[in-house]
Amino acid sequence: MYYQIRASAWSLIRRVKQRRVSSNPVVWQSTGVGVRRSFTTTEGHRPTIVHKRSLDILHDPWFNKGTAFSMTERDRLDLRGLLPPNVMSSEQQIERFMADLKRLEVHARDGPSDTNALAKWRILNRLHDRNETMYYKVLIANIEEYAPIVYTPTVGLVCQNYSGLFRRPRGMYFSAEDRGEMMSMVYNWPADQVDMIVVTDGSRILGLGDLGVHGIGIAIGKLDLYVAAAGINPQRVLPVMIDVGTNNEKLLKDPLYLGLQEHRLDGDEYLAVIDEFMEAVFTRWPHVIVQFEDFQSKWAFKLLQRYRNTYRMFNDDVQGTAGVAIAGLLGAVRAQGRPMIDFPKQKIVVAGAGSAGIGVLNTARKTMARMLGNNETAFKSAGSQFWVVDANGLITDERQNIDPDALPFARKIKEIHRQGLREGASLVEVVQQVKPDVLLGLSAVGGLFSKEVLEALKGSTSTRPAIFAMSNPTKNAECTPEEAFSIVGDNIIFASGSPFKDVNLGNGHIGHCNQGNNMYLFPGIGLGTLLSGSRIISDDMLQAAAECLAAYMTEEEVLKGIIYPSISSIRDITKEVAAAVIKEAIEEGLAEGYRGMDARELQKLSQEEIREYVKNNMWSPDYPTVVYKKD
Numbered sequence: 001m002y003y004q005i006r007a008s009a010w011s012l013i014r015r016v017k018q019r020r021v022s023s024n025p026v027v028w029q030s031t032g033v034g035v036r037r038s039f040t041t042t043e044g045h046r047p048t049i050v051h052k053r054s055l056d057i058l059h060d061p062w063f064n065k066g067t068a069f070s071m072t073e074r075d076r077l078d079l080r081g082l083l084p085p086n087v088m089s090s091e092q093q094i095e096r097f098m099a100d101l102k103r104l105e106v107h108a109r110d111g112p113s114d115t116n117a118l119a120k121w122r123i124l125n126r127l128h129d130r131n132e133t134m135y136y137k138v139l140i141a142n143i144e145e146y147a148p149i150v151y152t153p154t155v156g157l158v159c160q161n162y163s164g165l166f167r168r169p170r171g172m173y174f175s176a177e178d179r180g181e182m183m184s185m186v187y188n189w190p191a192d193q194v195d196m197i198v199v200t201d202g203s204r205i206l207g208l209g210d211l212g213v214h215g216i217g218i219a220i221g222k223l224d225l226y227v228a229a230a231g232i233n234p235q236r237v238l239p240v241m242i243d244v245g246t247n248n249e250k251l252l253k254d255p256l257y258l259g260l261q262e263h264r265l266d267g268d269e270y271l272a273v274i275d276e277f278m279e280a281v282f283t284r285w286p287h288v289i290v291q292f293e294d295f296q297s298k299w300a301f302k303l304l305q306r307y308r309n310t311y312r313m314f315n316d317d318v319q320g321t322a323g324v325a326i327a328g329l330l331g332a333v334r335a336q337g338r339p340m341i342d343f344p345k346q347k348i349v350v351a352g353a354g355s356a357g358i359g360v361l362n363t364a365r366k367t368m369a370r371m372l373g374n375n376e377t378a379f380k381s382a383g384s385q386f387w388v389v390d391a392n393g394l395i396t397d398e399r400q401n402i403d404p405d406a407l408p409f410a411r412k413i414k415e416i417h418r419q420g421l422r423e424g425a426s427l428v429e430v431v432q433q434v435k436p437d438v439l440l441g442l443s444a445v446g447g448l449f450s451k452e453v454l455e456a457l458k459g460s461t462s463t464r465p466a467i468f469a470m471s472n473p474t475k476n477a478e479c480t481p482e483e484a485f486s487i488v489g490d491n492i493i494f495a496s497g498s499p500f501k502d503v504n505l506g507n508g509h510i511g512h513c514n515q516g517n518n519m520y521l522f523p524g525i526g527l528g529t530l531l532s533g534s535r536i537i538s539d540d541m542l543q544a545a546a547e548c549l550a551a552y553m554t555e556e557e558v559l560k561g562i563i564y565p566s567i568s569s570i571r572d573i574t575k576e577v578a579a580a581v582i583k584e585a586i587e588e589g590l591a592e593g594y595r596g597m598d599a600r601e602l603q604k605l606s607q608e609e610i611r612e613y614v615k616n617n618m619w620s621p622d623y624p625t626v627v628y629k630k631d
């Protein structure tokens with residue numbers, strides 16, 4: 001009932017807003033809001049006429065008050081949603097600025113390496129604010145050097161320090177306070193076309209936990225890669241923070257925190273906020289793709305199931321990570337000199353049963369089952385290749401209150417006893433007894449692959465054990481490549497979520513450090529979905545993306561231990577992944593076309609023509625012609 005009433009109110013608001021946009025931008029058509037007052041401020045008794053709205057005001061240093069705009073001002077000047085929800089006094093703004101400045105001074109004297117990364121981020125961010133074309137030109141040309149600044153690991157540090165780093169807002173903020181307003185708020189965003197949204201609720205940012213509203217940094221970083229790697233037009237991306245509160249006690253007590261200072265909404269109240277957001281963005285931009293990022297596991301799976309058959313959306317941590325891990329796992333099989341089809345024989349120990357770990361486990365099991373005949377027996381048999389360890393040790397069917405998502409991977413207690421293990425066995429014990437081919441970490445616990453665990457892995461029955469220390473950022477990696485190569489041996493395969501340098505093994509040998517990060521897939525999944533016009537993102541589209549990434553590596557490379565490509569070729573990889581996603585969408589009959597390329601035309605394209613189509617639709621950072629001259 002409430003929904004129906006709101007829906008009709010929303011469509012009215014939409015019609016009125018559309019009229020406003022298409023008519024004289026200065027004159028406010030009556031919406032029942034005080035017309036004259038919305039253009040005036042009352043500083044010093046002399047009203048100032050503001051002939052601007054929305055982002056134009058925030059980007060105008062003369063009128064901008066940033067987080068100090070009151071809620072009334074935000075409503076009347078179309079600013080609602082364009083700023084973090086906490087209204088600050090000018091004294092608080094100055095305090096925040098000074099705290100940040102002082103912190104940098106202290107760091108500059110002591111000179112830790114983090115400061116350099118943050119300083120680089122600030123310089124790049126200022127360029128981003130000033131000149132987008134130049135920013136992306138710099139980023140694309142130097143992606144290997146600057147991806148670690150705009151993305152993991154530095155983006156983690158940026159989110160942790162966002163209160164101090166915040167200058168100009170970027171993206172939109174929908175808060176629990178905006179319930180009932182979102183359908184109207186989406187029209188405060190100036191772009192009529194939005195292709196990609198990356199949304200987070202800030203509840204699990206990388207391996208850093210609940211960072212509340214400051215998590216917007218990760219959505220911005222991911223979208224930087226969408227532009228740099230996938231060539232999505234930067235005018236058509238939208239980072240979004242849904243602020244439903246925070247359970248981070250430090251932020252709840254911080255007077256300078258930019259978000260809602262209340263505990264997170266939960267249950268139906270939480271769902272109602274996310275539902276309203278989804279309805280609002282898909283109403284204004286029906287063709288948008290929404291990437292869910294860094295939602296705590298509890299909600300990551302539920303939201304994915306809730307929306308994946310209705311909206312064009314995916315969860316990067318669950319689905320993007322799974323694809324990247326599969327590509328790496330298949331690479332690790334090939335690196336042993338064995339065919340990919342031997343994958344179902346691999347014994348895999350996974351540390352971490354959250355959104356990422358379970359996502360990887362589900363996909364790895366399905367991939368094995370497909371290779372074994374794609375039937376019930378194959379699926380059952382594939383399940384016995386995994387041992388899952390979480391914060392409470394090895395997961396078995398004896399586990400009390402087991403998370404339903406982890407349940408399919410709980411080992412049978414009898415079988416586990418036969419292997420000399422028990423419910424809750426430690427990671428060292430599991431590695432000692434199982435002697436796995438692969439040890440994969442998505443636990444967010446830095447150093448979890450301790451000396452003892454790595455020593456135990458020396459007993460692996462594999463000719464080339466593989467270690468995936470996938471947690472981010474750098475400090476949260478389960479081990480470093482130096483530790484892995486020095487303890488387990490020169491012959492291992494190593495991948496980490498955040499970038500590390502290759503290891504010099506002496507005698508001219510290099511221990512290759514691969515970056516196993518979902519950045520190799522999410523840009524291509526988004527671009528492929530956009531250009532195919534698929535209404536949903538199917539499992540097979542995701543599988544096609546993963547297989548494409550796996551096939552990208554040559555035999556020679558994998559035998560050298562290089563199982564992921566260099567980030568310097570990310571634009572090319574993304575083009576290939578997007579083409580594979582489009583091809584799969586066409587085959588499944590999901591592709592509805594994009595702009596001039598309708599579904600029928602798409603079906604006629606050869607593989608090479610699909611690649612060409614993708615390439616031609618990738619934005620490049622060239623200045624547009626703004627003035628035409630006849631001579």
Ligand SMILES: NC(=O)C1=CN([C@@H]2O[C@H](COP(=O)(O)OP(=O)(O)OC[C@H]3O[C@@H](n4cnc5c(N)ncnc54)[C@H](O)[C@@H]3O)[C@@H](O)[C@H]2O)C=CC1
Nearest residue numbers: 206207352353354355356390391443444471472497517518
């Ligand atoms: N490389 C990549 O592309 C990606 C990496 N990640 C990383 O994966 C990590 C985990 O992400 P989520 O699964 O979403 O987090 P989560 O918080 O949902 O899950 C963490 C899991 O680790 C387990 N865990 C905690 N302490 C442990 C211990 N001592 N031993 C074994 N397991 C332990 C927890 O019980 C839980 O099951 C994060 O650091 C994130 O940055 C996530 C997505 C992509």
Ligand SMILES: CC(=O)C(=O)O
Nearest residue numbers: 206294317472517518
């Ligand atoms: C890479 C990524 O998505 C994460 O660490 O959450």
Ligand SMILES: [Mg+2]
Nearest residue numbers: 206293294317
């Ligand atoms: Mg993530």
